[in-house]
Amino acid sequence: MKFDLHTHHFRCGHADGTIEDYIQAAIKAELNVIGISDHSPYFANEIDQPQPGIAMAKSAFAGYVEEVLRLKAKYEGTIDVLLGVESDYYPEHIELYKSVYEQYPFDYIIGSIHQTRGVSIFNRNRWKNLSTPVQVEEKQHYYELIAQSARSGAFQVLGHIDAMKGYYPPFSDIAADEAIDSTLSVIAESSTAIEINTSGKTKYVGGWYPSDAILERALFYGVEVTFGSDSHIPSRVGDDWELVRQRLKEIGFKHWVYYKQKKPIVVPL
Template sequence: MKFDLHTHHDRCGHATGKIEDYIQAAIRAGITTIGISDHSPYFAHELDQPQPTIAMAKSQFPQYIAEVLSLKEQYRDRIEVLLGVESDYYSEHADLYSSSYEPYPFDYIIGSIHQTRGVSIFNRNRWKGLDNEKQTEEKKYYYELIRQSAESGMFQVLGHIDAMKGYYPQFADIPGADAEIDEALKAIAKQDIAIEINTSGKTKDCGGWYPSDAILKRALHFGVDVTFGSDAHVPERVGDEWELVQQRLREIGFTRWVFYRQKQKIIVPL
């Protein structure tokens, strides 16, 4: 069984292709279960689509759900299509986001931190002028938010949990946040949810997957389940490096990975 839970399409404004293009790419790649998980709207913003190159409009959300469900039925004899979404996590708006998802039959929701203190985690400039102490503070705060997102009960998967290294590879070497990383991993294990191995890091300056082997080893220690997500923003990346991830997880010591159907964990032996 070969699955990929993390794909985008043109509604988010920074991916190319329609949902059906990703489904067809998954079939060509030998994927048996494909998850559609475009970026959630900014539900708390007064505007319908405040950032058209980052996330879909609130008014597009029901159309997105309907299209995925229609394609799920259309392709049911060829591939399993799962309804997902990659949700931003803002602690102050958690209730609003949760209630916005509640009416829909999601198979899973990916919770991702894309901003801290109102600044994108991918913004290179956020690190300029910060001394070592401030850098450590920012790293700790990032993992505190990841812990909170796990404890929110809103998500089945947490996305790219060290993606702050994407355009600042030095992030991985900032010391002093080991306790916060461990607390986040313990919260994930306690909630019985999963982290994704996300292969899109190879397209960023860091040049590798999210999360690092060091974090995956800690995740295994704490009993955290893992899943796979290409985070494809072009159809050609669906399932990218799936076999390599499978092999590396075995080497680290994992014996299984998971995906979600109707928010129920499906265990797949490695």
């Protein structure tokens, strides 16, 4: 059972291709399940699309859902198309986001931290001239937000949980093990999954999110894992799926999961 829960398309403004392009790429890659999960709108902003290069417009959201459901029906019997969304987590707006998502039949929602203290986690300059204690504080804050997102009950999957290393590889060496362990414990208790996201290979850091070290600790705490390519071009659908499967087995995982109608489907490794 081969699946990929994390894909994007043109509506977010920084991905290429239509939803159907990603479905057809999934069929070509011999996937059984493909999840469509473009970036959610900024629902708390009065402007329809305040950041057109980052997330879809509020006015596009209903059409996005309708298109996924139409294609789900079209490809039934060929591939299972799942309705998902990648949602930014903003603590102050989570109830608003939840109220919007409740209106639609999502199979799963990915909760991701893309900003801390109003600055993108991928900002190449955010770490310049910071002392070691401040770096530790920033990393701890990032993981506290991830823990909060797990506690919120809004998500089935947590996206790329060490993606701050994307354009700053030394992030992994900042000492914050207690914060990571505490967050993994919360994630396990919340029954959400973390994704192994292979898009790190497209950033400075290379490789995947999260690191093997975090995955080993996730196994210790009993955290569920899933797979997401985070494709922004159709050719990356399912990218490194078999390599990830083998690595998880080496670490000691026995299964991984995907979500349908917000219920976990367990797939042996």
